[in-house]
Amino acid sequence: MTDQRSIKAIFFDLGNVIVRVDPVMLEGGYAAYGRIREGQIIDYFMDSDNMNRYMEGKLTSSQFYSRTRRLFKLDIRFHEFYRIWNSIFAPYPEVEEIIRTIRRDYPEIKMILVSNTNESHYEFLRDTYNILDVLDGCVVSHEGGKQKPHPAIFNEALALAGSIPRNTFYTDDRPELISAARVMGIRAFQFVGHEQLRDQLAQFGIRV
Incomplete structure (x- = not known):
């Protein structure tokens, strides 16, 4: 098991991770x-x-x-x-609980949203889901001009978190984005459900 203290930041994707999406x-x-x-x-x-x-x-x-x-x-x-x-979104309470537990039990870990999104979706979600206010920061494609898997969006998130790749955990539902993050040295895991996310975090001593 990797010691929990090695993880200084957690990057969360948005759609089908923090909120459910049904296009x-x-x-x-x-x-x-x-x-x-x-x-x-x-x-x-x-x-x-x-x-x-x-x-x-x-x-x-x-x-x-x-x-x-x-x-x-x-x-x-x-x-x-x-x-x-904006009607495509629905809450994901189990992931919200994970985020709130990390904030409570591991306050030293920086949590950053790293998302390919657009102005309307992002504004709607910020207004509708206060779970985003629990995070330490947000790096979104429509503001930075680059989408994942471009390294620039990950580098911006690393700078915002004050972390380096090997000390950063990243969850995303798209396997090609996980692969791109791993090339950079980020500890990236595909999101397939909240229970699996708990297991993935537990590998680093983060128990939620």
């Missing part, structure tokens, strides 16, 4: 405002030029709305568009 909600929501083929919106959400530009802060929320509305011929107003856009 299928977008299809049902936007279908009432235009003709959308099955899977079309989800593919757009997961990987498209507009989405990547929005995630990197190269499109404003207004620009992303206008481009998406034109692309899918949606007859929808701005606020309704983003109400549906």
Whole structure:
């Protein structure tokens, strides 16, 4: 077992780690405002030029709305568009409990959000889920202009935490991002559920 004191920082991904995400909600929501083929919106959400530009802060929320509305011929107003856009999230109480336990029992460990996200999602989540206020800081793609797995976003998080890779634990649901972090020397583990996260943290003496 690695001594707990070797871990100075914990990096958390956001979607499907701190909060649950169900992008299928977008299809049902936007279908009432235009003709959308099955899977079309989800593919757009997961990987498209507009989405990547929005995630990197190269499109404003207004620009992303206008481009998406034109692309899918949606007859929808701005606020309704983003109400549906933000409807994909649900709380993950067990992970919230883990974060609060770390804050209480290991106050010396810095907890940092490291997320590929966009302006609307991030603002909605900050306003809706106060668990983000428990963290010591946030590094998000739309503010820094880079998405994971680019090393710059991890380096920014390391600097914010005052940590180095070998003293940093990182959890994310995407295996390719875990691999990229491991190349940098970060102690990265794929998130597959809250019980497994507890077991992964316990390897470093962090018992939650």
